[in-house]
Amino acid sequence: xxxxxxxxxxxxxxxxxxxxxxxxxxxxxxxxxxxxxxxxxxxxxxxxxxxxxxxxxxxxxxxxxxxxxxxxxxxxxxxxxxxxxxxxxxxxxxxxxxxxxxxxxxxxxxxxxxxxxxxxxxxxxxxxxxxxxxxxxxxxxxxxxxxxxxxxxxxxxxxxxxxxxxxxxxxxxxxxxxxxxxxxxxxxxxxxxxxxxxxxxxxxxxxxxxxxxxxxxxxxxxxxxxxxxxxxxxxxxxxxxxxxxxxxxxxxxxxxxxxxxxxxxxxxxxxxxxxxxxxxxxxxxxxxxxxx
Ligand code: GUN
Numbered sequence: 001x002x003x004x005x006x007x008x009x010x011x012x013x014x015x016x017x018x019x020x021x022x023x024x025x026x027x028x029x030x031x032x033x034x035x036x037x038x039x040x041x042x043x044x045x046x047x048x049x050x051x052x053x054x055x056x057x058x059x060x061x062x063x064x065x066x067x068x069x070x071x072x073x074x075x076x077x078x079x080x081x082x083x084x085x086x087x088x089x090x091x092x093x094x095x096x097x098x099x100x101x102x103x104x105x106x107x108x109x110x111x112x113x114x115x116x117x118x119x120x121x122x123x124x125x126x127x128x129x130x131x132x133x134x135x136x137x138x139x140x141x142x143x144x145x146x147x148x149x150x151x152x153x154x155x156x157x158x159x160x161x162x163x164x165x166x167x168x169x170x171x172x173x174x175x176x177x178x179x180x181x182x183x184x185x186x187x188x189x190x191x192x193x194x195x196x197x198x199x200x201x202x203x204x205x206x207x208x209x210x211x212x213x214x215x216x217x218x219x220x221x222x223x224x225x226x227x228x229x230x231x232x233x234x235x236x237x238x239x240x241x242x243x244x245x246x247x248x249x250x251x252x253x254x255x256x257x258x259x260x261x262x263x264x265x266x267x268x269x270x271x272x273x274x275x276x277x278x279x280x281x282x283x284x285x286x287x288x289x290x291x292x
Contacts, residue, residue: 007159007260009233011151011270014158018274019063025281026064028291036065036284038122038276039088041099043081043107044074048241049100059273065280074104081107085115095287096122096280101176119286122279123147124180133180136187144279144286149181151271152213152235153188159260161211161233163188169205171195171222171249172215177237181213202226213237214249221249224257233260237268 026036038060042053053069060067070084088097097116118128124146132143156163168190172178182192190211195202206212207228214222215237222234238249248264255261262268285291 006255006258007233009155009159009235009260009262010266011155011262011268011274012266014155015270015274017158018154018278022063022277022281025291029284029288030064032291034284034288036063036096036280037094038065038067038096038280039091039094040067040069040097041072041081041085041088042069043072043076043099044104046102048239049102051241053100055269056273056276059277060280063277065277076107078107078110081110082115089116089120092287094120096120096283098123098125118144120283122276122283124150124279125175130180133183133187136183140184140187142286144282145184145275146176146180147275147279148177148215148237148268148272149184150275150278151273152181152237152268153184154275155235155262155268155271156211156233161260163190163211166190166210167193167208168211168213169193169195169202169209170213170215171202171206172213172217172237174215177215178213181215185211185213206232211235216249218249219247220251222254223251224253227254227257231257231259234258234262235268236262236264238264239269 029036040053057067057069088094097120099112099115113125113127118126121129121144124144129143132139133145163185168185170178170182173194173196182194186192193205195205203226206226207230209232211233213235219240234250236248236250240247246265
């Protein structure tokens with residue numbers, strides 16, 4: 001396919017179309033004496049997490065809302081960490097909260113999904129939110145959905161990709177992206193295959209796909225060898241930092257073998273942050289009722 005005809009699925013126009021609505025909702029709450037407020041638990045100095053949380057704070061503050069990053073020492077005890085999470089959970093002036101992952105190894109057995117109440121869980125990890133996602137429909141619309149898959153659905157809607165009846169392949173089965181992504185795509189009436197490290201022949205699936213979501217976390221994972229004449233849309237979830245540069249999971253030359261592709265940077269990353277803003281305002285509404 002001619003590279004010039006390949007659609008670049010940039011996040012910017014999508015975020016621009018959402019941001020005014022988010023700003024006006026924040027403004028309406030502020031007029032009622034409520035400043036939507038997000039708290040982020042960041043433990044240690046994992047370099048990508050430092051960047052992601054900084055970008056999240058910048059976006060939330062650009063809406064006129066509050067965002068505090070509670071930066072905790074790498075060696076914080078599990079008891080102390082849970083105490084802080086509990087205080088945030090109970091604070092009625094905090095409407096949304098999440099712990100940036102990954103946590104250090106000694107906190108690996110923290111039950112992240114139950115760290116915060118469902119109506120403040122802007123990550124969409126709480127069992128009640130997961131259940132709502134599995135149910136789908138209006139139940140899911142009223143709950144808080146995981147940010148990256150939610151952002152990808154928003155992006156696909158903006159670029160008018162009709163998921164109904166499409167063959168979609170999700171590569172990766174993480175709790176943050178792959179699993180919720182597959183469920184949300186299925187709720188949108190796509191036929192979904194999940195591929196992972198034990199899949200024998202990923203190309204068998206990708207060569208028949210209308211849409212491929214690659215969420216593996218390895219630079220150059222998806223290559224032209226995975227693509228046939230099917231000219232799929234490709235969503236590159238990869239955020240691989242190598243020598244201070246950001247790379248996706250998809251090789252550059254795939255652009256000549258697909259109909260549309262998300263850029264890295266400027267694709268899924270900003271959509272994840274946009275979803276966080278949407279979830280924060282949804283959380284305020286869940287706690288305080290409708291603004292109107
Ligand atoms: N680390 C990378 N992505 C995410 C995310 O969506 N939520 C949290 N809490 N941590 C992450």
